[in-house]
Amino acid sequence: MNSKKKILFLDRDGTLIVEPPEDFQVDSLEKLQFVPKVITALHRVVTQSDYLLVMVTNQDGLGTQSFPEDTFWPAHQKMMQTFEQEGIRFFDVHIDRTFEHENAPTRKPRTGLLTHYMESEEYDLAASFVVGDRLSDVQLAANLGCQAILYTAEEEKYRKWKAEEEALKKQYPCLRLICNDWYRLADYVLMHKSRRAQIHRQTNETDIVVALDLDTPTEAVIQTGIPFFDHMLHQLARHAAFGLQLEVKGDLEIDEHHTIEDTALALGQAFVQALGKKWGIRRYGHFLLPMDETIAQVAVDFSGRPYLNFHAQWHRERVGGMPTEMVKHFFASFCHAAQCNLYMRVEGENDHHQIEALFKAWARAMRMAVEIIDDRLPSTKGTL
Structure with missing residues (x-):
């Protein structure tokens, strides 16, 4: 399964903390002010995803007479300490100290400070984001091969960007979102997190380890001790294109x-x-699948409520060591744990065909239901 790391490259002034309009320098504790909702939103991101947080900031002339270091570090360290106390830890912080007119290779949107991320196979930059309040941050994303999110708490700037959104996205194909609310921004980022799971379920009767990746198909490795059951679960992995x-x-x-x-x-x-x-998921999935004399229909709804509607008639007690009565019980147990609705109907003469058709149709319906199609929650209730 894909184990490459994804990164949120975060601008500092104007994105994490308010940028003073008079001199654009946060050079005192009195000037330190977090942008609205950023702490709560970033806490959600770090606790609900595996993104690494990397701060990238231009601090014009830091260390020169115009911006002495002894005025910069107290406010910066207080900011970092506040994030740390809220469980928000940065993987790295990159600060460019040059002036814009110097055209230094390390100054955003140039990538001189970040070349090791580009050269290492450890990071998935195409699935990473740059978040900033300037178009230079979007250009940085383009230069890195990342996606971009434009954020601003300034209403006038936000309205201007939204009015120009179509043109901006044409100019910068990496631009995914223009946003003025950190909660909305966090929702969008979390929608694109690695959709993977690791489960270890142990009882006095069974010991089960599951690794699931909804977006990266790999060769399935399945060992349950029941060969026909293994064969059915291989159908889920192959026909849903899941890593399992x-x-x-x-x-x-x-x-x-x-x-x-x-x-x-x-x-x-x-x-x-x-x-x-x-x-962002489709939520609903359905599939009609023929298999020789058999026809199977499956519909799924990740509604947050468990319910199974199951219709099948078996002609023998077992298929390949698997009791046919356990087919319905398998799907009922899955619905209970996955909090989904399943409608399943199969007709046929050959029980092997009937069970296999059900598993294949289930897999195809699942693939449809978990597909990300937009950036909204698929419910009018506000939760699933």
């Missing part, structure tokens, strides 16, 4: 019930973790 690793140690010496039920519960928990607050 699943290892189950169950009390198969008793029977298959606990292994199948607890696998469904762990898998449902993984979807809850990976989807987070569900911002």
Whole structure:
């Protein structure tokens, strides 16, 4: 699964703290003022995602007579201390001290301070963001190969940017959002977090480890001890294009019930973790799938409420070591843990075909439901 790190490159003055309009220098504790909502919003980002926070700021002439260091550091350190006390830790801080007329390679939007991020394979810059209050920050994103978010708390500047939004996005294809509210900005960033989950579910009957990635398909690794059940879960990974690793140690010496039920519960928990607050997802998915004489219909709604509507008639008790009665129970357990609605109907003569068609249609419906299609919550209630 993709383990590259994503970064939020954050401007300082005007983005994290208010920039004084008279001299653009935060050179005293009296001038230190955080922009509205930034602390709460960044706390959400660091606790609900795996983004690294990197501060990148131009401080014109820092260390010169026009901007002595002894006036800069007390306010800067107080800012950093406040963030730290709220659980907001920066992976790194990069400060360019040059004047604009010097055209230094280290000054934004140039990337001289950030070349190690560009040269290392450790970072996923295409999935990272630059957040700033100037068009030079957008240009920095373009130069880094990142996405950009323009933020301002100034209403006049915000209205101007929104009026020019189409032209700005044409000029800067990396520009994703123009925003004047840090809560809205955090929602957007979290919508694009790595949608991965790691679940370890252990009981007296089973020991299950699940790794799920909704956006990075990989070769599935699945071991439940029930070969036909493994084959069905491979259908989920392949047809939904999910990265899925699943290892189950169950009390198969008793029977298959606990292994199948607890696998469904762990898998449902993984979807809850990976989807987070569900911002931007389609929410609904459906698929009609034929398989020889069999036809399967599946619809899913990540509604936050568990419910299974299941219609199937089996012709034998087991298929490949898996009890047919456990098919419905698997999906009922999944619905309970994943907090979703499932409608499932299958008709056919061959139970192998019926079960496989159900799992394949379920996979395709799931792929549709978790797809990110916009930047809104798919509910009028305000929560799912």
